[in-house]
Amino acid sequence: MTAATGYANAAATQPLVSRSAMRRDPWRGVRALLRYVVLVIFLLFCLFPIVWVIGMSLKLPGEYLRNPPVWIPEHPTLAHFQAVMAARGNLALKNSVIISVGATFFSMLIGSLAAYSLARLNTGGKHFAFWLLSQRMMPPVVLIVPFFLVLRGLGQINPALGLDSHAALIALYTVFNLPFVIWMMRSYFDAVPAEIEESAQVDGSTRLQAFRTITLPLAIPGLIATGAFAFIFSWMEFLFAVVFTRTKAVTLPVAIAGFSGSQGSNWGQASALAVVAMLPVFLVALLVQRHFVRGLTLGAVRG
Amino acid sequence: MVETVPLETTASATRTGPRYATRRRIEGWLLVLPAILLILGLTIYPLIQAVGLSFQRWDLQSQDHPFVGLKNYGDALGDARVWAALQNTAIIVVAAVVLEFLFGLGLALLFVGDFKGKRLMMPLIMLPVMVVPIVVGLTWRMLWDNQYGAINQTLSWIVGHDVNIVWLAHRDSALFAMIVTDLWQWTPFMFLVLLAGLSTVNPEIYEAAALDGAGWWQLLRDVTLPGIARVIAVAILFRGLDALKIFDLIYMFTQGGPGTSTESISWYIYQLGFKFFRLGYASAASFILVILLTVIATLYVRFFMREETA
Numbered sequence: 001m002t003a004a005t006g007y008a009n010a011a012a013t014q015p016l017v018s019r020s021a022m023r024r025d026p027w028r029g030v031r032a033l034l035r036y037v038v039l040v041i042f043l044l045f046c047l048f049p050i051v052w053v054i055g056m057s058l059k060l061p062g063e064y065l066r067n068p069p070v071w072i073p074e075h076p077t078l079a080h081f082q083a084v085m086a087a088r089g090n091l092a093l094k095n096s097v098i099i100s101v102g103a104t105f106f107s108m109l110i111g112s113l114a115a116y117s118l119a120r121l122n123t124g125g126k127h128f129a130f131w132l133l134s135q136r137m138m139p140p141v142v143l144i145v146p147f148f149l150v151l152r153g154l155g156q157i158n159p160a161l162g163l164d165s166h167a168a169l170i171a172l173y174t175v176f177n178l179p180f181v182i183w184m185m186r187s188y189f190d191a192v193p194a195e196i197e198e199s200a201q202v203d204g205s206t207r208l209q210a211f212r213t214i215t216l217p218l219a220i221p222g223l224i225a226t227g228a229f230a231f232i233f234s235w236m237e238f239l240f241a242v243v244f245t246r247t248k249a250v251t252l253p254v255a256i257a258g259f260s261g262s263q264g265s266n267w268g269q270a271s272a273l274a275v276v277a278m279l280p281v282f283l284v285a286l287l288v289q290r291h292f293v294r295g296l297t298l299g300a301v302r303g
Numbered sequence: 304m305v306e307t308v309p310l311e312t313t314a315s316a317t318r319t320g321p322r323y324a325t326r327r328r329i330e331g332w333l334l335v336l337p338a339i340l341l342i343l344g345l346t347i348y349p350l351i352q353a354v355g356l357s358f359q360r361w362d363l364q365s366q367d368h369p370f371v372g373l374k375n376y377g378d379a380l381g382d383a384r385v386w387a388a389l390q391n392t393a394i395i396v397v398a399a400v401v402l403e404f405l406f407g408l409g410l411a412l413l414f415v416g417d418f419k420g421k422r423l424m425m426p427l428i429m430l431p432v433m434v435v436p437i438v439v440g441l442t443w444r445m446l447w448d449n450q451y452g453a454i455n456q457t458l459s460w461i462v463g464h465d466v467n468i469v470w471l472a473h474r475d476s477a478l479f480a481m482i483v484t485d486l487w488q489w490t491p492f493m494f495l496v497l498l499a500g501l502s503t504v505n506p507e508i509y510e511a512a513a514l515d516g517a518g519w520w521q522l523l524r525d526v527t528l529p530g531i532a533r534v535i536a537v538a539i540l541f542r543g544l545d546a547l548k549i550f551d552l553i554y555m556f557t558q559g560g561p562g563t564s565t566e567s568i569s570w571y572i573y574q575l576g577f578k579f580f581r582l583g584y585a586s587a588a589s590f591i592l593v594i595l596l597t598v599i600a601t602l603y604v605r606f607f608m609r610e611e612t613a
Binding site: 038117121124137144175242253257274277281 | 328350352424
C-alpha cells in the first residue's frame with residue numbers, strides 16, 4: 001500500500017526531473033549500474049564477517065585450523081554449540097538474559113516517568129535535560145574504580161549486591177541506560193499533543209488516568225523501540241561486566257572473551273557462543289528498524 | 304472514587320493559579336526523583352569518591368591511603384604510557400571517524416532516492432552495527448589471523464603469491480587492523496544517519512540550483528553539505544565520543560601488546576586499576592581524560608554546532 005503510493009508520487013514528479021536530467025545527464029544508465037556494483041560490494045563487505053563467524057561455529061578443529069583456510073564448512077556440525085552450552089555458555093546466557101531484561105525493565109520504568117515529566121511539565125527546563133544527557137558522554141572507564149570500591153563495600157554487607165552479583169550489573173546498566181531512555185521517551189511523549197491529554201483532564205480524569213488511557217497507548221511504539229535499544233545496549237556491554245564479574249554473574253561477552261588466548265584455541269566453541277550472543281540482537285533489531293537512526297543518535301537526528 | 308473526581312476537576316479548572324503551578328512543579332519533580340536519586344547514587348557519588356581517590360596514594364603496598372596532593376596528576380602527566388595510549392586512541396578515532404564519514408557520505412549520496420531493492424538491503428546494511436562488540440573482536444581476530452584467516456588468503460589470491468602478514472604482532476599493522484574493523488562496524492551507522500539527513504533536503508532546491516547551471520561538485524558543496532550540516536555535526540560527535548572509549552577491540556586483538564604499544568587510554572586505565580591495583584593513580588589518569596574530553600567536546604560544539612539552539 002505504501003509502496004504503491006510511493007510509486008504514484010514518484011510517477012507524478014518524474015517527468016519534470018527526468019526530462020531536464022536526461023538532457024544534461026547522458027550518464028544515467030552508467031550511474032545506475034555503478035550504484036548496483038557498489039551496493040553489492042558494500043553488502044558483501046557488511047555480511048562476510050557475520051557469515052564467517054557462523055561458518056567457524058560449524059567447523060571442526062581440523063577445518064578451522066587449516067592453512068589455507070576452509071571457506072565453506074565441509075562437514076558442518078553442531079558439536080560446538082552442544083559443548084559450549086553444556087559448559088559455561090548456559091550460565092552466561094542465563095545471566096545475560098536476567099541482567100539485560102532487569103536493566104531494561106528498571107530503566108524503562110524510571111526513565112519513562114522522568115521523560116514524561118520533562119515533556120509535559122517541563123521539569124527543570126532545558127539545562128536539566130542537557131545535564132541528564134551529559135551523563136551519557138562520560139567514558140565508562142572513569143567510573144570503574146569508584147564503582148569497584150562501592151560494590152566491594154556493598155558485598156561485605158550483602159554478597160547479593162556486591163561484586164559478581166546480578167543486582168550490581170542490573171543497577172549499573174539501569175543508570176547507564178537512563179539518559180538514553182529519558183531522551184528517547186521525551187521525544188516520543190512530545191509527539192503526543194498535550195491538548196488531547198488536557199481535554200481529558202477537563203472531562204474529569206486525573207493526570208494519571210489521562211496518562212494511562214491516552215498518552216501511554218499512543219507512545220507504545222516508542223516505548224517498544226526504546227526498550228529494545230536499552231536491551232541491546234545492556235546485552236552488548238563488556239567493560240563493566242568483565243571488571244565486576246568473576247564466576248556467578250558472568251555475561252555472554254565476558255564468556256566469549258574468556259576464550260581468547262593462544263591462536264586458534266577453541267575458536268569453534270567461541271564462535272558458537274558468539275552466534276548465540278549475536279542472533280537475539282538481530283531479532284530485536286528487526287523490531288526497531290524504523291527507529292534505528294533516532295535510537296543511535298538519541299533523537300538528535302530525525303530518523 | 305466518584306467523590307474525588309469533581310475535586311480534581313475544580314483543582315485543574317483553575318490551571319493558571321499559583322497553587323496549580325506549584326502542584327505541577329512538585330508533581331514534575333516527584334516523577335524525576337527516582338532517576339535523580341539513581342544518578343546521584345551511582346554516578347555522582349562514585350565520581351566524588353574518585354576525585355578524593357585521585358589525591359591519595361591507594362595501592363596494594365600501602366595499608367592506609369595517605370593524601371598526596373597533586374602527585375598522581377603530576378605522575379600521570381609525566382607518564383610516557385599515558386601519552387602513548389592517548390596517541391593510539393587519537394590515531395584510531397581520527398582515522399576511523401574521518402574514513403567512516405567519507406565512505407558513509409559517498410554511499411549515502413549514491414543511494415539517496417528510491418530504487419529497486421532498497422527496502423531489502425537496508426536491514427542487511429544495519430547488521431554490523433548490531434553485532435555485539437566482543438563478537439566483532441572475535442570474528443575479526445580470526446579474519447586477521449596470519450595462518451587461518453581469510454584476509455591473508457584473499458590478499459594471496461589478489462597478488463598471486465603467498466601473503467603472510469602477522470597483522471596483530473606489530474603496532475602499526477595492529478592499529479590499521481583495528482581501524483579497518485571499526486570501519487566495518489560503524490560505516491553503516493554513518494551511512495544510515497547521513498542518508499536520513501539527505502532525505503530531508505528538499506529536492507526542489509537541487510532542481511533550482513541545477514537550472515542555474517551548478518555542476519555536481521558545486522551542488523554538493525553549496526547545497527547538499529550545508530543542508531545536512533547539523534546531521535553531520537551530530538553524527539561525527541556521537542561517533543567520535545563512542546570511538547574514544549575503544550576497549551573491547553583492544554581486549555580481543557592485542558591486549559595492548561606487543562609490549563604496551565597498542566594500548567588505548569581506556570585499556571591503560573583498566574590496567575592501572577585492575578592489574579596493578581593503583582586505584583589513586585588510575586583515578587587521576589581518568590580525570591585527565593575527562594578534562595581533555597570536556598575541552599574537546601566544548602570546542603567542537605562551539606565551532607560546529609554554534610547556530611543550534613534547540
